[in-house]
Amino acid sequence: MTVKQIVIGTAGHIDHGKTALIKALTGIDCDRLKEEKERGITIELGFAYYRFGDDLLVGIVDVPGHERFVKHMVAGAWGIDMVLFVVAADESIMPQTREHMDICELLGIKRGIVAITKIDAADPDMVELVREEVQDMVKGRFLEGAPIIPVSSVTGENIDVLRTAIRQKAAEVEEKSRQGIFRLPVDRVFTIKGFGTIVTGTCISGAVRAGDEIQIYPTDKKARVRNAQAYHEDVKEAGAGQRVALNLQGVEKQEIERGTIVGRPESLLLTSRIDASLRYLKLPFKPIKNNTILRFHIATTQVEARLILLDRPELEPGDEAFVQFVFSEPIVVLPGDRFILRGSYAIQTLGGGTVLDIAPGKHKRLIPGLDAMYLLLRSGSTRQKVEYHLEKAGFKGFTKQHLAVLLGAHQDVADGIVADLAALGSARVIGKMVVSAGRFGTYKETLKALLSQFHEKNPLKIGISREELRTRLPDVDPVIFQAALEDAAKAGDAEIEKDRVRLSGGTGKPDESVGKLAGQIAAMLEARGLTPPTTQEMADELRIKERSLRDVLEKLVYEGKVVKVKSDMYLAARHMEELKSLVKEQLTRRKEMLPADFKEVTGLSRKYMIPLLEYLDEIKLTIRSGDKRVLRSG
Numbered sequence: 217m218t219v220k221q222i223v224i225g226t227a228g229h230i231d232h233g234k235t236a237l238i239k240a241l242t243g244i245d246c247d248r249l250k251e252e253k254e255r256g257i258t259i260e261l262g263f264a265y266y267r268f269g270d271d272l273l274v275g276i277v278d279v280p281g282h283e284r285f286v287k288h289m290v291a292g293a294w295g296i297d298m299v300l301f302v303v304a305a306d307e308s309i310m311p312q313t314r315e316h317m318d319i320c321e322l323l324g325i326k327r328g329i330v331a332i333t334k335i336d337a338a339d340p341d342m343v344e345l346v347r348e349e350v351q352d353m354v355k356g357r358f359l360e361g362a363p364i365i366p367v368s369s370v371t372g373e374n375i376d377v378l379r380t381a382i383r384q385k386a387a388e389v390e391e392k393s394r395q396g397i398f399r400l401p402v403d404r405v406f407t408i409k410g411f412g413t414i415v416t417g418t419c420i421s422g423a424v425r426a427g428d429e430i431q432i433y434p435t436d437k438k439a440r441v442r443n444a445q446a447y448h449e450d451v452k453e454a455g456a457g458q459r460v461a462l463n464l465q466g467v468e469k470q471e472i473e474r475g476t477i478v479g480r481p482e483s484l485l486l487t488s489r490i491d492a493s494l495r496y497l498k499l500p501f502k503p504i505k506n507n508t509i510l511r512f513h514i515a516t517t518q519v520e521a522r523l524i525l526l527d528r529p530e531l532e533p534g535d536e537a538f539v540q541f542v543f544s545e546p547i548v549v550l551p552g553d554r555f556i557l558r559g560s561y562a563i564q565t566l567g568g569g570t571v572l573d574i575a576p577g578k579h580k581r582l583i584p585g586l587d588a589m590y591l592l593l594r595s596g597s598t599r600q601k602v603e604y605h606l607e608k609a610g611f612k613g614f615t616k617q618h619l620a621v622l623l624g625a626h627q628d629v630a631d632g633i634v635a636d637l638a639a640l641g642s643a644r645v646i647g648k649m650v651v652s653a654g655r656f657g658t659y660k661e662t663l664k665a666l667l668s669q670f671h672e673k674n675p676l677k678i679g680i681s682r683e684e685l686r687t688r689l690p691d692v693d694p695v696i697f698q699a700a701l702e703d704a705a706k707a708g709d710a711e712i713e714k715d716r717v718r719l720s721g722g723t724g725k726p727d728e729s730v731g732k733l734a735g736q737i738a739a740m741l742e743a744r745g746l747t748p749p750t751t752q753e754m755a756d757e758l759r760i761k762e763r764s765l766r767d768v769l770e771k772l773v774y775e776g777k778v779v780k781v782k783s784d785m786y787l788a789a790r791h792m793e794e795l796k797s798l799v800k801e802q803l804t805r806r807k808e809m810l811p812a813d814f815k816e817v818t819g820l821s822r823k824y825m826i827p828l829l830e831y832l833d834e835i836k837l838t839i840r841s842g843d844k845r846v847l848r849s850g
């Protein structure tokens with residue numbers, strides 16, 4: 217039988233009996249710290265669990281109610297499946313009762329149970345009054361209609377009724393899928409002697425196994441999972457919907473802190489800027505101005521963020537708006553994540569919302585077109601979002617793996633949509649890269665235009681070098697350039713020979729005058745044997761610029777008619793072949809030769825002999841040993 221596993225969390229004002237209630241329910245005391253025991257309040261998150269028969273296992277996160285520890289409350293409540301909302305019968309609704317209620321709602325928590333605690337300390341009329349006040353407070357909100365159960369942790373009254381209610385509510389919870397991207401926001405780090413570093417957290421998506429490699433985001437530190445536990449038992453796989461403890465190998469306790477995210481290497485992106493939808497609570501607050509610095513809380517992470525109001529000059533209480541956040545340091549989030557926003561001066565929960573895009577560009581504010589972008593990011597289909605991201609990525613495109621992260625989706629989902637778009641002709645898949653078909657088309661057009669420009673400007677040249685062409689084009693992954701080139705060749709637009717690219721049927725064919733010039737140059741080199749004229753001498757004689765001469769020489773080299781010995785010395789290919797056989801034959805016989813010996817055999821002066829010998833070394837026919845040359849064997 218499979219055991220359904222969910223995580224619930226407490227919420228409610230300080231001292232209203234949250235920790236006592238968890239103890240009454242489970243027997244586990246969540247206040248572990250000495251300071252917590254002494255002060256009688258919860259500071260850090262506490263953890264407990266309860267087995268309901270053999271088919272339901274509930275992890276419990278106990279949060280502090282103190283207004284100074286709301287950030288811990290947010291960390292604890294993030295990722296829970298339902299809330300156990302606590303209101304004390306002797307105090308009724310208090311400030312953090314409302315604030316926690318707002319936070320739960322902003323985090324998108326869908327269900328819960330209200331416990332009216334301490335009924336032994338209040339008379340029944342008071343309990344009834346509190347019930348009515350609670351009903352008023354939850355009207356129109358996610359807890360409307362939720363069970364409200366009066367209990368006492370001291371006498372144990374109705375604790376079993378509460379257990380039954382939890383069990384019934386849990387049945388409504390859909391277990392989180394383990395298919396997603398694995399993320400464990402760390403809420404505790406400690407060491408156990410003999411085991412090393414342990415991290416704990418509520419796993420919010422995906423799954424992990426012992427032996428898996430993980431990364432401690434936002435750092436690039438990697439480690440290995442030595443052991444995974446859920447509720448103090450070793451498990452083969454720990455995953456979404458569980459409280460998880462991982463024993464990590466290869467990382468010190470000091471290298472991890474609350475707020476880091478454990479994920480698979482390279483599976484998540486660091487971001488310093490996101491697009492989001494933001495709801496400003498309808499409270500008697502002042503409007504928020506553009507560029508205000510606020511505190512941004514997501515899972516166990518909190519960071520300073522600058523708020524950019526995209527679609528309005530100011531944010532009024534009760535508004536819901538399209539915004540961008542710029543973080544003081546990079547964090548790791550996924551689209552769809554909920555966040556809480558608190559003031560950085562007067563620390564108060566102001567609102568919260570949903571992450572829409574984790575890799576947006578900067579947007580101009582208050583311009584038309586933002587509405588359509590907002591609508592697409594909020595409620596577009598996954599396919600529309602893929603098209604949006606592809607368009608944004610331009611010529612560069614991105615890897616399919618990157619797309620999965622941008623979507624916050626499993627790799628199979630991203631791959632499936634990419635395959636559909638490729639089949640429809642609106643995306644182009646090149647190896648592991650994807651690029652919008654439109655952008656790729658423009659890139660190819662640019663490539664052709666560059667080729668034709670090149671020919672116009674360099675009529676004597678046989679083509680542009682592949683590398684030069686690539687660097688003149690927009691910067692893309694080399695495989696995209698290669699694919700564009702192959703496409704152009706296949707379409708008959710370009711010709712690729714060795715490392716040269718030219719336009720087919722363009723100015724690629726030399727005109728008559730170039731042909732004539734090439735003939736003259738070849739003849740001059742042919743006539744002079746092993747003592748060729750310098751490039752300058754040839755240019756002077758032909759009355760052309762040396763640069764034009766070099767272009768034609770390059771063409772002759774390319775055609776194999778001429779060999780380049782050094783920058784200003786070229787030889788007719790036939791003479792080079794003759795020299796090579798002569799040297800080979802002599803060295804085979806004599807084993808080694810001094811420059812003077814070569815001089816004797818060829819009759820050449822040092823001016824010609826030295827560069828020729830260096831050339832022969834360079835093409836690895838000969839090798840120099842002291843003053844002598846020998847044949848390079850093999």
Ligand SMILES: Nc1nc2c(ncn2[C@@H]2O[C@H](COP(=O)(O)OP(=O)(O)OP(=O)(O)O)[C@@H](O)[C@H]2O)c(=O)[nH]1
Nearest residue numbers: 230231232233234235236257258281334368369370
């Ligand atoms: N009489 C009575 N006292 C209770 C009951 N539940 C809790 N208390 C007392 O109320 C005080 C606060 O209880 P906690 O459980 O620590 O309250 P809390 O909500 O966890 O407080 P924080 O975590 O600091 O927000 C303690 O002295 C408890 O003994 C109850 O059902 N009846």
Ligand SMILES: [Mg+2]
Nearest residue numbers: 234235257258
């Ligand atoms: Mg407590």
